[in-house]
Amino acid sequence: MTEPTWGDTVRINLSAKPEQRPGVLASVCGLRKVETEEQARQFSCQVGTTLYLVEYEDGVAVELPSSMLELVEGDELK
Numbered sequence: 001m002t003e004p005t006w007g008d009t010v011r012i013n014l015s016a017k018p019e020q021r022p023g024v025l026a027s028v029c030g031l032r033k034v035e036t037e038e039q040a041r042q043f044s045c046q047v048g049t050t051l052y053l054v055e056y057e058d059g060v061a062v063e064l065p066s067s068m069l070e071l072v073e074g075d076e077l078k
Contacts, residue, residue, distance in 0.1 A: 002071055004016070004028050010054060010069040020064060026054035029061065041054060 004010050008028045016022040022023055030053035034040050040047050045065040055061040 001041045003066070004031075004052060004069060004071045006030070009072040010052070011072050012064070013070060014055075016064070016068050019061060020068065021056060026056050031041050034065075042073060056058045 005034050006028055010026055010028060012021050012024050012026060014022045032051050032053075034043060034045060034047050034049045034051060037047060038050070039051075042062075043049070043051060043065045045067065050066045051063050052066065053061055054069070
């Protein structure tokens with residue numbers, strides 16, 4: 001699978017917490033790597049994991065680890 005990048009549309013994984021809006025589409029508007037153990041604990045992931053800043057249709061933005069996202073290909077948006 002191709003990793004999402006800026007501007008891509010992603011779907012929030014169905015295993016995400018309710019406040020993360022499982023199944024909802026969002027746009028990638030930023031990304032960074034987890035650099036410390038503290039960040040890793042905060043996001044329940046490993047150091048080196050990519051974190052994505054995603055924005056929902058209503059303008060709310062959240063940061064999620066890559067394991068919570070699925071890249072949406074062009075055909076899926078139709």
